Amino acid sequence: MDFLTGGLLISLAACLAGFAWRIRRSRGGVRISSEAHEPPHRAPCPKKAGERGGAGLGVLRYLKAFLLDVLFQAHLVRASVSRWTMHFLLAAGFVGLLLMHAMDGVFSRAVLPMYEPTLDPYQWLRNLFGLMVLAGVALAVYRRLTITGLKRTTRRDDWFALAIIAAIVLSGFVLESAKITSQSEFDSMVADYFVSDDPAEIAGLQMVWANEYGVVFTHPAPEPMDMTPDELLALGREVNDFACTSCHSDTASAFVSYPLSRALKPAAPVLGSAGGVSTLWYVHVLLCFLGIVYLPFGKMAHVFLTPLNLLVQPTRPRPERGAQPDACGGAPGTATTLRRTIGMEACMHCGMCSEHCSVAASYAVLGTAEILPSEKLRGLRHKGAGELDPAEAFAFAEGSFVCTECHRCTDVCPARIDLQELWISSKRTLMAEEAGGAGVRGEPHRQMTRFTAGQWAERFSQGLLHEPSQEEAERPVVLADRPQTFWACVQCTTCTNVCPVVAAATDPVQELDLTPQQIMNMLRMGLRDHVLGARMVWSCVTCYKCQEHCPQGVRVADVLFELRNIASARLRHAALHNDADRDTRHQGGAA
Incomplete structure (x- = not known):
């Protein structure tokens, strides 16, 4: 088993273990929204699927949610064009790199005709997808530095997620640039695929790859004395057309990596050496492994959980819908608990709910970050897992009771999380804990009205x-x-x-x-x-x-x-x- 296969298996195992831990932790966290503290039923039991027009309409609704919201993220366009542009660049670019680069042996070679990573249009597309990801990261950084609502909710986890994505893509571009200039890569290719040992053909081929492909030869082959440079170049092009062009397009089509290779040309003897390319490859692969392991532990988990929540909740929760799933006499501990668990973990910490929160002004006065919905949801998960110290528990309780249940956060949430339901249930649990003597008094108005x-x-x-x-x-x-x-x-x-x-x-x-x-x-x-x-x-x-x-x-x-x-x-x-x-x-x- 080679390093790549072994490292990938270990990373995937750690990723799966992390998701299992996260799900177990979330199911513990959702207990604070237990059956004993359900929101009041504010709507009658909905009609069955057949009474609403048949199961076909339900299937169409889920299909519509998958196509519009999961694939094309149309729900983000309605909220903010710049947010949609940022997210689409990140998502589409990364999926393109995943399918046509990271999984080329599984997907690309099986699906795409005549696929080779160094052939066009695939070489050009790989650079396009990488540039899309970097543009999305740059736009995300710009938004978090310039938009006040995002600045106050941005945490280190947000910066780390953007940093690891940018590092993976940038290291990939540097690696490809080093390979473009690398004589060791050229020599390896010649040894594997070029059967001739004619010194003139090898010298001519080197001349073509130096002039047209950007390779920097630190130890060029000796030129034959009986041939002019033009004749040698013509011979090299003939050999190149016969042996190389079926697998290699002009590297200039790599419109990011090729200019970068020109900029790094002075360092080509080091970067392009066998040790330099190998080191860059290990750096790039290890960063990818780090991203896989980090996936379930940070905000990048929403790559899987947010689409899942969009499918579980194909239509946006409405104030009048309240506790619909429990209003039919069903077991609130099954479907509702699962839906809440997925909803709590689907948050991408985009900050949109905090931007539109009707009591965000209280945060400016009190300084309690848990007043903002995006921060309160994080506290909700930590409370259920028993990870809040007394100061954090007080801040969470205070932030919970400042909420006026206006439903604005639920209305604007791009992940379509039913935040309103979570807030109502958690506040009822906090009041029950306080009545039992185990809770933390965090409601300012209740605190004030204890005395005249x-x-x-x-x-x-x-x-x-x-x-x-x-x-x-x-x-x-x-x-x-x-x-x-x-x-x-x-x-x-x-x-x-x-x-x-x-x-x-x-x-x-x-x-x-x-x-x-x-x-x-x-x-x-x-x-x-x-x-x-x-x-x-x-x-x-x-x-x-x-x-x-x-x-x-x-x-x-x-x-x-x-x-x-x-x-x-x-x-x-x-x-x-x-x-x-x-x-x-x-x-x-x-x-």
């Missing part, structure tokens, strides 16, 4: 949460910490007089602790932590009447809003370190 505004104010006034959080320490000075914000305030009480919260209070001093005008005055004196405990801060409805009517233009409502964000950051910090739970139980007992 007065009780929260009391916690701050007692100094329970006066330690600045990391988010607060890293927060740029905006309003509350800038004396310039309040210099114009003349304590005219206009903000207090127009405030509907003050107007609704029977005794503002007793019910709100401080009025807006008093809060501005205390902030002007640098007493920010003291006003965090004022019930006015927590009772403000952010109607902006105070700010709109202020004769001095003081940003009263914005300041109150910022104070609540500071307090919220401290609550999140305390909850993350389990202090909030302890303080909550203490306050609950005191209440």
Whole structure:
């Protein structure tokens, strides 16, 4: 067994083992969306296939999904032409290289007439497919560097996947360029296929391959003394036509490799030597083996899993469809679990769901990446596998409960994953875990509504949460910490007089602790932590009447809003370190 066969078998075995591990891990991860926490049935049981028009329509629907979505990726065109162009270049180019280069002994020689890798159009097509892949990688890199929504969700795994693809193709081009200039490859070809030992014919053939094929001869054969260069060239062309052209086209048709070989011509004596070509071949093959082994462990697994999900889910999930597969009395642990497992693993981390997420603005404020659907799905898989530490578990819970279930991520997902169903099920499981005492409280609104505004104010006034959080320490000075914000305030009480919260209070001093005008005055004196405990801060409805009517233009409502964000950051910090739970139980007992 040679190196190529042995390495390929080992790589394929590792790849299959990786997919088996991934499936097992995913089936564990899907338990958080268990039958006990199914989304509510929002649609009646669908009619049977015969009642909808026959099984033939179902077959046609799957065939349409395969042709349009899997092969031609029409669903990507509707979302973004540049995204489709990038993906089509990568997919079509790589499939072309796989069939006509990597699998030429299995596919090309059996299907294509008169196939030889060094003949046109196959030599030209190999360069075309390689260039398509590199163009797709370049477009992917450009998009991830320039599109804000993609920049914030790009991980090292995304860069590694692009790097390994580019490295495989580039090493292939360099290898082909080295072979074009290699005298050792020429000598090997002559020894295997050229039966004549006439020195004049060999010298003429060398002259033709040096002039027309780009070979760099470091040790050329001696030229016969009785022949002119023109006569020797004519003899070489005659020999070339007889012995070589049936298997070799002009290397200039390799429109990427040939110019590259000209650029690398100074290094041809090293690269084109037997050791140089062999080294480049091993580098190229080892990179291919690395790509095969890496396939099930990174985002490149979507090459298989995304088409599978597109076939399992031939039409896009709709909000009203809800839990259709379970609404007919079927076992939710079979078809639904399998569909969710495939859906969770089909994500290609393209970032489209995060670009369109309706609560993405919360990520800009809270900094929790798991608010974004593409990152939350990754956390969902890790949670099911038990791979989240306490900080990650808190971030996942917080990101889950910030979701408003607007269905936008499901509507735009190019892999057609039913994300809405996953979010609903995972949130129900998180609430069940919290009720059982084993969960992590991550829902900001549930955290806030545990106490009234007065009780929260009391916690701050007692100094329970006066330690600045990391988010607060890293927060740029905006309003509350800038004396310039309040210099114009003349304590005219206009903000207090127009405030509907003050107007609704029977005794503002007793019910709100401080009025807006008093809060501005205390902030002007640098007493920010003291006003965090004022019930006015927590009772403000952010109607902006105070700010709109202020004769001095003081940003009263914005300041109150910022104070609540500071307090919220401290609550999140305390909850993350389990202090909030302890303080909550203490306050609950005191209440």
